[in-house]
Amino acid sequence: MNARRVAAVFRRIVAQFRRDPRSLALLYIAPLAIIALLGWVLSSAQSTTAHVAVVDETGLPAGAAVAIRLESALDGQPGIVLNRSVADDSTARQMLKDKTLDLVVVLPSDFSLQNRKIELLTLGLNPAGEASVIPAVQQALLTAVADNAGAALPTIERATVYGLPTATQLDSLAPVVVGFFAYFFVFILTGISFLRERIGGTLERLLATPVSRAEIVLGYSLGFGFFATIQVALVLAFVLGRLEMPALGPIPAFAIGLGVRTVGNPLIAYLLVLVLGLGAVSLGIFLSTFARTELQILQFIPIVIVPQGLLGGFFWPIEQLPNLLQPVARILPVTYAIDGLRQVMIAGAGLSSPQVLLDLGVLVGIAAVFMALAAATIRREVA
Amino acid sequence: MAVALTPPTPNRSIPPTPGPAVEAVALHKDFGPIHAVDGIDMALSPGRIYGLLGPNGSGKTTLIRLLTGLASATSGRARVMGVEMPSRENLARIGYMTQSDGIYPELSVWENLTFFAALYGQTDRADLLKSLEFVELDTRTGTPAMQLSGGMRRRLSMACALAHHPAVIFLDEPTVGVDPALRVQFWDHFHRLAAGGATLVVSSHVMDEADRCDELLFIRDGHVLAQGAPGELRARAGTDNLETAFLWFATQSVGSAGSDGADAEPSTTTTGSKGPDR
Numbered sequence: 001m002n003a004r005r006v007a008a009v010f011r012r013i014v015a016q017f018r019r020d021p022r023s024l025a026l027l028y029i030a031p032l033a034i035i036a037l038l039g040w041v042l043s044s045a046q047s048t049t050a051h052v053a054v055v056d057e058t059g060l061p062a063g064a065a066v067a068i069r070l071e072s073a074l075d076g077q078p079g080i081v082l083n084r085s086v087a088d089d090s091t092a093r094q095m096l097k098d099k100t101l102d103l104v105v106v107l108p109s110d111f112s113l114q115n116r117k118i119e120l121l122t123l124g125l126n127p128a129g130e131a132s133v134i135p136a137v138q139q140a141l142l143t144a145v146a147d148n149a150g151a152a153l154p155t156i157e158r159a160t161v162y163g164l165p166t167a168t169q170l171d172s173l174a175p176v177v178v179g180f181f182a183y184f185f186v187f188i189l190t191g192i193s194f195l196r197e198r199i200g201g202t203l204e205r206l207l208a209t210p211v212s213r214a215e216i217v218l219g220y221s222l223g224f225g226f227f228a229t230i231q232v233a234l235v236l237a238f239v240l241g242r243l244e245m246p247a248l249g250p251i252p253a254f255a256i257g258l259g260v261r262t263v264g265n266p267l268i269a270y271l272l273v274l275v276l277g278l279g280a281v282s283l284g285i286f287l288s289t290f291a292r293t294e295l296q297i298l299q300f301i302p303i304v305i306v307p308q309g310l311l312g313g314f315f316w317p318i319e320q321l322p323n324l325l326q327p328v329a330r331i332l333p334v335t336y337a338i339d340g341l342r343q344v345m346i347a348g349a350g351l352s353s354p355q356v357l358l359d360l361g362v363l364v365g366i367a368a369v370f371m372a373l374a375a376a377t378i379r380r381e382v383a
Numbered sequence: 384m385a386v387a388l389t390p391p392t393p394n395r396s397i398p399p400t401p402g403p404a405v406e407a408v409a410l411h412k413d414f415g416p417i418h419a420v421d422g423i424d425m426a427l428s429p430g431r432i433y434g435l436l437g438p439n440g441s442g443k444t445t446l447i448r449l450l451t452g453l454a455s456a457t458s459g460r461a462r463v464m465g466v467e468m469p470s471r472e473n474l475a476r477i478g479y480m481t482q483s484d485g486i487y488p489e490l491s492v493w494e495n496l497t498f499f500a501a502l503y504g505q506t507d508r509a510d511l512l513k514s515l516e517f518v519e520l521d522t523r524t525g526t527p528a529m530q531l532s533g534g535m536r537r538r539l540s541m542a543c544a545l546a547h548h549p550a551v552i553f554l555d556e557p558t559v560g561v562d563p564a565l566r567v568q569f570w571d572h573f574h575r576l577a578a579g580g581a582t583l584v585v586s587s588h589v590m591d592e593a594d595r596c597d598e599l600l601f602i603r604d605g606h607v608l609a610q611g612a613p614g615e616l617r618a619r620a621g622t623d624n625l626e627t628a629f630l631w632f633a634t635q636s637v638g639s640a641g642s643d644g645a646d647a648e649p650s651t652t653t654t655g656s657k658g659p660d661r
Contacts, residue, residue, distance in 0.1 A: 008501035012490065019489045019527060201483030205543075208451055208479040209502040210471055 001218075005211045009219020010226070013193070017227060023189060027227055031181040031235050038177065039258040049079055050102040050133040053086035053095070057109045066144075067107055073144035074105075077136050096123045103133050105141075174239045174260040175341035176314050179273050181235060183334055184305055186228050186277045190220065190284030191297040198288060203378070213375040221281045221371070228277035229270075236266050263348035268356065269341055275363040276337040282370035289377040308334040313342075333366045402465060404429040404551050404582035405450060410459035412445050412605075419445040421605030422459070427584065427598075429550075432577050434596035435586040436629065442605040443586040444482060447553045450584070451479050463551050475503055478549030482556050484540040488529035492520050492539055495528055496546060503547035514542045517572060519565065533560040541569070545576075552576065554585045558592065570595045590625045599625075601632050608632040 017024055052074055056067040075082045083101060086092050095101040106119040120137060122130040197203040206216065242259025287304065291297045311318075311325060312334035321329055329335050340359030343349040349356045403426035412420040420442045427433050435443045448454040450461050452469025466473040486495045492515065500511055515521040518538035520531075528536060537560050545552065554573075558566045570592070573583055577597070585596065593599055594613050601608040601616070609616055609632045613625060620628035 004504065005502050008498055012487070012494070012498045015494050016487060016489045200488075201481055201485040202487060204453065204481055204483075205479070205485030205499070206502070207453055208474060208477070208481070209499065210475045210504075211502045212471060 001212070002210075002215060005215045006219045006222065009211070009216060010222040013220065013223025014226060016193070017223075024227075027185050027189065027231050028234055031185065031231065032238050034181075035174075035177055035235065035238060035258070038173070042173070049081050050136065051081050051083055051100060052103045052105065052133070052137065053083040053092055053101055054105045054107075055086055055089055055092050056107045057089055058107050058111045059109070060112070062113055063107045063111055066111075069144045070105055070141065074137065074140040077140050079133075079136050080140070092121065096121065099123075102130065103137060105137065171260050172342070172346065174258065175269065175345040176338045178232065178235050178239060178269065179276055179337040179341050180309060180312075180314065180334060182228055182232050182273045182277045183280045183308070183337070185231065186224055186280040187284045187305065188297070188301070189227075190224050190281045191288050191291070191300065192284075192294055194220070194285045194288040195291050195294060195297055199292070207378070213378040216378055217282060217285060217371055217375045220285060221278050224281045225274065225278055229274065232270055232273045232277070236270065240266065263346070264344035265350060266345075268351060269344045272337055272340040272344065272356075272360060272363065275360065275367055276333055279333050279363065279367035279370045282367065282374035285374035286370060286377050308332045311335070313338040333363055336362045336366075403427055403462075404464060405433075405584060406460075406462040406465075407446075407450065408460040408462075410446070410449055410461055411457045412442075412449055412454060413457045418605050420449060420456075423605070423607055425600065425607060425610065427582055429582050430577055430580050431597040432573055432583040432585060432595070434593050434599045435584060435602055436588065436590065436593055436599055436625075437602035438588060441602045443602055444555055445605075446602070447479070447555055447584065447586060451477055451553060453479075475547070476550045478544040478547065478552040480541050480544035480552075480554045480557055484528075484536045486528050486536060486540055486543060489527060491525050491527055492531070493524040495539060496542055499543040500546040505547040511546055514546045517568075518542045534562060534565070537561050538565070550581055552581055552583045554583065556586055556588075558587070558589070566592075590629070593625050601629050603633055603636070606636065608636050 054067050054070050054074065056063045058064075071082060071084060074080055083095075086095065086101070086104070089104075089106060092101060092104040092106070096104065102122065104121040106121050108117060108119055111117060118141070120134060122133075124130070194203075197206070238257050239260050241257040243256040245256065283304070287300050288297065291300070307328075309315075311321060311329040312332050313329070314334075318326060318329045318335060336359040340356050340363070343353060343356050343359070351357065351360075405425070405427040407423050407425045410420055410423045411418065423442075423446060435446065437443055445454065449456050450463060450468060452461075452471075452474065455469060461468045463470075463473055464476055487498070490498065496511055496515060497506075500506065505511070512521060515524065518541055520535060520538055520542065523531070523535070528539060531539065537557070541554070541557055544554070558569060561569065573585070573595075577583055585592075587593065596613065598610065598612055599616060600610045608629070609619070611619070616628050616632075617623055617625060620631035622628050622631065
């Protein structure tokens with residue numbers, strides 16, 4: 001291992017990127033733009049009002065009584081607008097299709113005091129959005145039941161061990177996003193850079209010099225690690241910081257940064273992302289062996305990147321994955337980075353936490369394996 | 384040339400010994416069913432310029448890659464300065480100008496040169512500037528390589544291969560795209576390097592450059608058809624034209640080597656159409 005040769009490779013990568021402003025923009029501006037967009041969408045998701053009706057199909061006096069109690073319980077619930085003029089099920093269904101109603105509470109024709117079944121009818125085109133109305137309706141049903149029983153409802157208050165119970169989706173997604181971007185962009189840039197070495201004849205030229213494969217991989221890791229460092233610092237600053245800008249002339253007041261509430265040490269978060277990024281550098285070098293064109297590098301995105309996004313804990317906890325997929329998730333580096341970042345940024349864990357140490361250790365191990373694979377694919381014989 | 388096949392036994396601890404600068408013993412390289420290099424024996428003496436001549440696909444580039452350790456032989460041995468190849472340490476004494484330019488298009492002339500030189504441990508700025516002066520790129524140090532003309536890129540590629548003053552220099556089609564005036568200067572420089580003790584192996588399919596070499600190796604189908612000084616080869620073939628001499632040697636070898644035909648592609652200046660060599 002010769003430090004001067006490693007330094008030469010490092011300097012070359014820095015020089016190449018300095019002359020490629022578009023790739024630098026991809027590395028620095030694209031993540032900020034996407035995170036800003038995500039923050040904007042998540043923090044000001046519109047609270048909608050749901051138009052709700054109660055339909056009694058029973059034809060029984062008992063049913064009518066229940067319907068009236070439900071109506072009075074629903075009336076005045078926050079976010080609910082009650083429509084009392086809907087007569088029957090078919091009218092209600094038509095109004096759902098016309099979008100003049102969002103949810104219908106149906107007392108079906110087989111409803112009786114013995115079979116107290118109630119249907120909640122929605123359109124079914126957007127299950128997630130429609131489901132957001134259901135808690136308010138359930139609350140109204142509970143109130144109606146409580147009224148019936150003549151007892152007051154218990155009040156429910158929520159508390160969490162870590163973070164704040166008022167934590168938004170954004171607060172819990174932010175750490176994940178930081179790790180994922182570093183991985184994605186570093187992989188793409190290294191993969192394409194190294195592919196160009198392979199097809200552009202410079203790798204052949206490099207291998208005709210006394211530089212060793214390990215020196216090349218290390219130089220690449222330092223070079224891309226350097227740019228990933230700046231990227232992660234920028235993204236962390238944007239996610240954690242918040243700078244309020246006052247209104248100025250025609251420009252209304254706005255804020256730069258998301259100001260996500262975290263308790264952990266950003267340096268440990270940074271360390272996790274850096275190790276993840278070093279793995280991505282070597283993975284890019286390794287996979288560039290299996291590509292002949294830049295387009296073929298992009299074909300690795302659905303194969304390598306998207307599954308990590310789906311399985312790595314980005315959207316669903318690992319424990320909720322099907323049994324067959326859980327072992328797959330546990331060999332993905334992003335899984336450990338996301339877990340570590342959540343431990344650090346939400347639970348405030350430090351390097352004394354065995355969980356964080358485990359995550360970091362696994363990431364170091366994965367990076368080492370990828371480095372060995374990368375070095376093995378840089379063959380002197382490239383025929 | 385029936386030489387017993389010796390299995391390759393790379394031994395990097397062999398010290399350089401006086402003797403041939405470049406040596407091949409029963410060198411074979413197969414790509415599947417294709418025998419790209421099919422039993423080449425040669426011993427090239429220090430301080431001389433050797434020309435590898437042959438049509439595209441004759442095995443010139445593969446031979447150079449075997450000699451530089453970029454490819455591993457199927458069987459046989461390759462030695463440079465007495466050291467068995469492949470040897471990473473030995474590469475510090477070898478300069479290799481590849482057929483493709485092998486330079487970084489985003490990097491400037493100076494950045495390309497200093498990068499490759501640094502990998503050889505050569506960081507003497509004044510000396511590096513001299514190698515740029517020689518290829519007439521000293522006024523272009525800050526220009527990104529992608530903005531250079533094809534001939535300029537070729538010149539930069541050569542400067543990158545020679546900056547560390549190698550003892551053995553492999554030049555794969557070095558003068559393609561270089562204008563005639565500069566081509567003359569290149570050959571003058573090659574002769575100066577040889578006079579200084581360097582061994583040069585220059586591949587070409589342009590016969591009119593061949594006369595500038597001390598010795599020629601006619602290569603076809605992975606074999607050496609003939610080796611000798613240009614005048615000697617012409618005399619043996621009974622012609623005053625190297626192109627005709629090449630074809631004569633090719634016909635001579637048909638019976639003995641069982642080659643698949645005597646119709647080498649002759650043209651006025653080249654022995655083959657332009658395209659990447661194997």
